[in-house]
Amino acid sequence: MIAEAGLAALWLAAGLAALQFVLMIMALRSHIDAARTMRSIAAVQGVLTLISFGALLFVFARTDLSVALVFENSHSAKPFIYKVAGAWGNHEGSMLLWVTVLAFAGALLALLSRRTNERTLVAALGAQAALALGFYAFLLVASNPFARLNPAPLEGRGLNPLLQDPGLAFHPPTLYLGYVGLSIAFSLAVGALLTGDVDSRLARAMRPWVLGAWILLTLGITAGSYWAYYELGWGGWWFWDPVENASLMPWLAATALLHSVSVLASRGALKAWTMMLAVIAFSMSMVGTFLVRSGILTSVHAFAIDPERGTFLLALLAIYVGAAFTLFALRGVTLKEGAPFELISRESGLVVNNLLLSVILGVVFLGTLYPLFVEAVTGEKLSVGAPYFNAVAGPLALILAALVAVGPLLRWRSDSRPILKRLTIPALLSASALAMTIIVAPEIGILPRLGLTAAAFLAAACWLPLVGRNPLRTPLAIWGMVIAHFGIAVALAGMAVDSAFTRQTLAVVKQGETLSVGPWTVELGDVVPTAGKNWTAIEAEIHASRGQGLETLKPQTRYFTDPPTETNEAAIETFWNGQLYTVIGKPDASGGWQVRLWWKPFVTLIWLGGVLIAFGGALALVGRAWRGWRSKRDRGWRERYA
Amino acid sequence: MKPKNQRFILVGAAIIAVLVAVLLAMWGLRERASYFYTPAEIAAGKAEQGRGMRLGGMVEKGSVQRGADGITVHFIVTDGQARTPVIFRDILPDLFREGSGVVAEGQLRGGTFYADKILAKHDERYMPPELGNLSAEHKAAKTLTK
Numbered sequence: 001m002i003a004e005a006g007l008a009a010l011w012l013a014a015g016l017a018a019l020q021f022v023l024m025i026m027a028l029r030s031h032i033d034a035a036r037t038m039r040s041i042a043a044v045q046g047v048l049t050l051i052s053f054g055a056l057l058f059v060f061a062r063t064d065l066s067v068a069l070v071f072e073n074s075h076s077a078k079p080f081i082y083k084v085a086g087a088w089g090n091h092e093g094s095m096l097l098w099v100t101v102l103a104f105a106g107a108l109l110a111l112l113s114r115r116t117n118e119r120t121l122v123a124a125l126g127a128q129a130a131l132a133l134g135f136y137a138f139l140l141v142a143s144n145p146f147a148r149l150n151p152a153p154l155e156g157r158g159l160n161p162l163l164q165d166p167g168l169a170f171h172p173p174t175l176y177l178g179y180v181g182l183s184i185a186f187s188l189a190v191g192a193l194l195t196g197d198v199d200s201r202l203a204r205a206m207r208p209w210v211l212g213a214w215i216l217l218t219l220g221i222t223a224g225s226y227w228a229y230y231e232l233g234w235g236g237w238w239f240w241d242p243v244e245n246a247s248l249m250p251w252l253a254a255t256a257l258l259h260s261v262s263v264l265a266s267r268g269a270l271k272a273w274t275m276m277l278a279v280i281a282f283s284m285s286m287v288g289t290f291l292v293r294s295g296i297l298t299s300v301h302a303f304a305i306d307p308e309r310g311t312f313l314l315a316l317l318a319i320y321v322g323a324a325f326t327l328f329a330l331r332g333v334t335l336k337e338g339a340p341f342e343l344i345s346r347e348s349g350l351v352v353n354n355l356l357l358s359v360i361l362g363v364v365f366l367g368t369l370y371p372l373f374v375e376a377v378t379g380e381k382l383s384v385g386a387p388y389f390n391a392v393a394g395p396l397a398l399i400l401a402a403l404v405a406v407g408p409l410l411r412w413r414s415d416s417r418p419i420l421k422r423l424t425i426p427a428l429l430s431a432s433a434l435a436m437t438i439i440v441a442p443e444i445g446i447l448p449r450l451g452l453t454a455a456a457f458l459a460a461a462c463w464l465p466l467v468g469r470n471p472l473r474t475p476l477a478i479w480g481m482v483i484a485h486f487g488i489a490v491a492l493a494g495m496a497v498d499s500a501f502t503r504q505t506l507a508v509v510k511q512g513e514t515l516s517v518g519p520w521t522v523e524l525g526d527v528v529p530t531a532g533k534n535w536t537a538i539e540a541e542i543h544a545s546r547g548q549g550l551e552t553l554k555p556q557t558r559y560f561t562d563p564p565t566e567t568n569e570a571a572i573e574t575f576w577n578g579q580l581y582t583v584i585g586k587p588d589a590s591g592g593w594q595v596r597l598w599w600k601p602f603v604t605l606i607w608l609g610g611v612l613i614a615f616g617g618a619l620a621l622v623g624r625a626w627r628g629w630r631s632k633r634d635r636g637w638r639e640r641y642a
Numbered sequence: 643m644k645p646k647n648q649r650f651i652l653v654g655a656a657i658i659a660v661l662v663a664v665l666l667a668m669w670g671l672r673e674r675a676s677y678f679y680t681p682a683e684i685a686a687g688k689a690e691q692g693r694g695m696r697l698g699g700m701v702e703k704g705s706v707q708r709g710a711d712g713i714t715v716h717f718i719v720t721d722g723q724a725r726t727p728v729i730f731r732d733i734l735p736d737l738f739r740e741g742s743g744v745v746a747e748g749q750l751r752g753g754t755f756y757a758d759k760i761l762a763k764h765d766e767r768y769m770p771p772e773l774g775n776l777s778a779e780h781k782a783a784k785t786l787t788k
Contacts, residue, residue, distance in 0.1 A: 273652060337649045351652065355659045362663025363670065370671055381678035383696060385747075388674040392666050506732060508712025557736070566736035585733035588712045594733050 003067050003146040006055025010096075010146075013048035013103060014136035016041050017129040024126020028119070028194065035118050038125045039110040045132070046107025049100040056096055056145055060087040066152035069093060069145050075158040077534045085169040091293060091309075092145035094172060098289065099135045101180040106132060109184050109209075116188070116205040117197050124184075124191030131183055134316045142312050158534075158560070167227035175220030175247055179285040181213030182254060185261075186282035189275045190324055193331040198271045203264035206278065208621060210261055214254040215617040221247050222610030233568035233583045235598045237498070237606055240389040242297050245368040246288030249361060253281035256357040259350045267412055269338035269347055276332065277354070279324045284361070286317050296372060342414035349407035356400045363392045394447050401454045401492055404485050405461030423461055430457035437500075444500040451496030459489035476623020484616025491609025494602055503599040508592040518599030519546040520580060527584070527593060535560045540584040540593065542571065555584040579603050676747070685724035689750050697726060697755050698745040706740055719744060719755070730757040 020041045027034035059067045061084050063076045073090040074083055087093045106128040113121055139145070188206045192198045224247065229237045238244060257277040264274045291297055294310030341347035367384045374380055405426060409419050433456035437449050462485040465478060503518035514523045525541030537556040544551045553571035560567070573580045578601035585594025676694040689695060697719055705718035715730045717740075728746055738744065738760060746757035 270652075273656075337646070340648055351655065355655055358656075358659045359663045359666070362660060363667045366664065366667035367671065370667075370675065381696075382675045383678065384671065384675050387676075387694060388670045391674060392670040396666075506713055568736065583733065588708065592712055594712065596733055 002055050002058050003064070003148065006052040006059075007144070007146040009048045009052040009055070010099075010136065010140060013045045013052070014133065014140065016045045016048070017103075017133045017136060020045070020129035021126050021133060024122055024129065027122045028126075035122050038122060042103075042110035042125055042128070043107045045129075046104045049103040053096055053100040056087050056093060057084055059146075060084055060093075063156065064152075065154070065156055066148055066150070068147045068149045071149055071153050071156050073157065075156040075534070078158070078164070079533055081166070081169060082164045088172055089168055092139070092143045094176070095135070095139055095143050095293065096145050097173065097176055098180060099132065099139055101176050102128070102132050102135060102183055105181055105184050105209075106187075109187070113205060115201060117195070117201065119195045120188070120191045120197050120202060122191070123194040124187040127187035127190040127194075128183065131187065131320060134320065138309075138312050138316065142309050164534075165227065165231055167223065167231065171220060171223045171227055174216050174223060178213045178215075178217030178220050178254075179247075179250055179288065181209060181216060182250060182278075182282040182285050184209040185213070185257065185278040186324065189278035190327060193275055193327050196331065196334070198264075198275060198335050200265050200268045203261050203274065207258075207261050207265055208625065210254060210258050210278075210281075211617055211621045211624075214251070214258050215614045215621065217247070217251045217254060218610060218614040218617065221251055222607050222614070225610070226607050230570055230572055231567075233570045235502075235504070235581055235596075235600070237603070240367075240384075240386050242368050243292055245364055246291045249364055249368070250281060250284040250288060252357050252361040252364065253277060253284045256354045256361070257281045259353050263347055263350050264338070267339050267341070267347060269341060270351070271335045271338050272328075272332040273351075273354070275335075276328060279321075279328060280361075283317075283321045283324070284365075286320065287365075290314060290317050291368070339413070341412070344410065344415050344419075346407065346410040346412045346415070349403070349410045352403060353400065353407060356396060356403070360393050360396050360400070363396070364389065367392070390447065395450075398447075398450050398454050401458055401488055404488060405458045405464075408462075408465045408481060408485070422464060422467075426457050426461035426464075429460045430454070432456075441500065448496040448500035451492055452500070455489045455493035455496060459486060459493070462486045462489060475627070477620040477627075480616040480618070480620030480623060482616070483619060484613045487609045487612030487614075487616055489609070490605050490612055491607075494605025494607075494609060497602040498600055498606065501601045502603075505597045506594070508588055508594050510590075510592045515595065515597060517580075517597040518601070520544050520597070520599055521546065522582075522595075522597055524593060524595060525552075527587075530556070532558075537569070538584065540582075540595070542582050542584075542595070544573070544580055544582075551580070553580065553582045555582045557584055574604060577601055678745075680721045681719055681724040681726040682721050684726050684750065684755075692749050692751060694747070694749060696745055696747050697728070697750075697757075698743070699726070701738070701740050701742060701744050703741045719746065726755050727753065728755045728757050730760055732758075732760075735760055 020038055023034045023038050023041070026032060027038075056069075059070055060074060061080070063070060063074055063078075063083060065071045065074075065076075069090060069092050073093075074086050078086070088097045106125065109121075109128065110125055116124070185206050188202065188209070192202045224244070225237050228239065228244075229235070257274065257280075260270050260274045260277055263270045290310075290313045294313050296310055367388050370384055371382050374382055405423065406419065409422060411417075430453045434449070434453040437444065437452055462482055465482055466474060469478075505515050505517040505522075507515055509515055509524045511524050511526065514521055516522065521544070523543045525543055527538060527540045530537050530539045535558045537558040539554050539556045542553045542555065544553060551573050553573055555571035556569040558567050558569055559565075568583050568585075571582045578599060581598040581600060583596040585596060587593050674694070676696055677689070678696045678698060679689045681697070681699050683689060684697070699719040699721040702718040702720045702725065705716075707716045708714070709716065713731055713733075715734060716727065717730075718725050718727050720726075728748075730746070730748075745761040746755060747759040747761070748755055748757035750756075
């Protein structure tokens with residue numbers, strides 16, 4: 001019953017989306033007032049998708065095996081939290097989550113948006129309905145999450161053990177909220193292009209959505225990176241895997257958009273530019289969804305054998321991106337250029353930021369799609385990995401990090417003050433950082449060395465916008481910017497130190513024998529069997545010491561039976577200056593065990609930086625919302641008492 | 643700046659950015675894309691020495707030997723037509739098995755493949771992408787969603 005209710009809610013929502021789209025066309029053509037009706041429809045649509053997603057959670061929570069999706073991806077002996085999280089750990093469920101977020105964001109736009117021009121809002125709600133309609137169709141036709149099995153099987157197939165992790169409960173929903181939050185920027189841009197009202201008012205309406213989506217993407221990527229780091233047991237935090245790139249590309253575009261939308265909001269400049277980025281940002285979300293959900297990454301052949309889903313998604317992608325680009329080509333050129341600015345100005349600085357981010361986005365995009373393209377054309381198989389991405393995107397990112405320090409010091413419109421003078425202290429600091437790395441560690445690579453230099457420069461220079469201001473009176477948005485930029489420096493420092501100073505040891509040891517890694521002396525203690533709810537494991541006791549104190553770490557190799565799998569559970573101990581990372585491998589014939597140790601100094605800065613970046617964004621979001629609310633209240637009082 | 647010039651400069655900058663991205667990507671991909679080879683292709687001399695590449699096939703039954711240090715592993719990858727010896731100095735992935743599919747990342751030096759990383763089946767259903775058409779399990783292939 002519950003499953004059927006979920007499916008019915010989905011059909012209803014699809015019908016409402018179609019109605020919403022038709023109303024938009026009628027309203028734009030004949031100037032009837034459809035705004036109120038469309039707002040209500042969008043809200044109901046959001047509620048219906050929530051009901052549908054709730055129904056899916058319910059059948060997963062109860063392990064209702066008569067639902068095919070539950071049978072394929074769940075098991076009655078699984079811990080409860082993974083039963084629920086398993087609802088989105090598969091294709092159909094995650095697409096339902098996608099659509100739910102899409103419709104829910106549309107509902108929020110309909111309910112909250114008071115600042116936008118009414119006609120633009122109508123057009124944007126119509127565009128959002130058109131987006132939703134395609135993905136409803138995809139779910140209902142090609143990926144029904146509620147399909148039944150008759151008779152119901154007795155036991156489910158289980159969930160991939162790598163996914164049985166708290167990370168799964170948090171990481172995909174956060175990323176999806178970010179991915180799909182960008183759809184609002186897309187719809188607003190499409191709406192504004194349709195009505196021709198591209199102005200700072202639109203930008204101010206768009207900005208909180210971009211900021212919110214960007215914060216969630218930042219958190220989602222940071223969490224995903226940490227998850228891969230401890231769960232895969234490979235000691236790396238970023239693998240340039242296409243699935244990771246699929247989340248990085250929307251983030252890069254959203255970062256560019258975030259900065260250009262500020263120019264449009266404050267100065268009324270970069271109109272066409274910002275609309276283009278808004279279209280690109282959500283297009284990247286859709287490209288990512290296509291890459292991950294079509295099966296094309298498994299192999300181009302798998303895609304060709306079971307083409308229904310992939311072709312469907314590709315068609316949706318082509319239609320939406322194609323339509324938006326066509327609209328842009330027709331209307332973008334008719335937009336008047338906004339307020340003029342000089343070569344040395346905040347605007348120019350942000351244009352350079354946008355250009356660099358776009359080039360990075362371009363090389364990541366091309367590198368990610370190149371293997372698919374080559375295989376489709378010539379049948380030759382190849383892969384593009386870290387050597388390409390680090391060599392091409394790395395230096396660009398360093399240049400960008402250094403320029404982040406300069407941009408916020410520039411004035412709007414035109415600036416003839418000597419900016420470089422203000423950067424003397426950060427420049428001296430980074431020069432001494434560079435000198436120190438050359439003296440202390442002459443052997444490290446050029447990229448980590450320059451990374452440390454740039455990080456030192458930015459870490460000092462990012463505070464300069466606060467100089468001469470009363471810190472308590474500085475708007476939260478400025479604090480947010482400063483903290484986010486400081487977060488970049490922190491993350492960059494973590495990446496550079498990790499790649500330059502990580503120490504690794506890999507050896508076979510018997511119980512009681514010792515190894516050393518970096519400053520640590522490590523002894524292998526007992527190796528004992530242990531068990532959890534749906535797994536058994538071999539657990540090693542590893543005693544580590546560096547002078548004083550003794551730490552005990554317990555890495556495991558876990559064996560799951562449904563489905564039959566082994567996973568390495570690394571044991572990681574965090575200290576203020578780094579992490580000790582231990583993995584237990586296989587036994588050898590003489591009773592020794594393979595042990596892998598990493599000492600990773602300051603590696604935690606990578607994720608701390610990510611969190612700081614997101615926190616800075618959140619400060620800006622809250623600060624702006626509060627100011628908006630206060631100025632509205634003040635206006636209300638003035639009107640009442642004047 | 644005049645508005646008209648400003649637009650001209652912005653459009654120019656955007657076009658240059660796209661061109662730079664394409665040129666950089668072409669340069670990087672020509673040097674750093676790693677191709678996928680089977681033992682038969684390596685035997686035929688198609689693979690370039692010392693360059694990053696991937697080798698895929700089946701781990702030959704009875705070929706896995708552990709070195710004296712307990713870490714180094716020697717094994718042979720075969721595709722039924724040719725055999726390539728592989729040396730790997732690391733912990734083998736969880737489901738590395740003789741007689742089952744494997745993809746190794748590394749370089750060819752002489753006739754031996756020095757692997758930096760081994761991608762084996764991650765679970766009963768997962769196949770490294772490149773092995774798709776080497777195996778009967780092809781249809782059951784399923785991506786590992788991270």
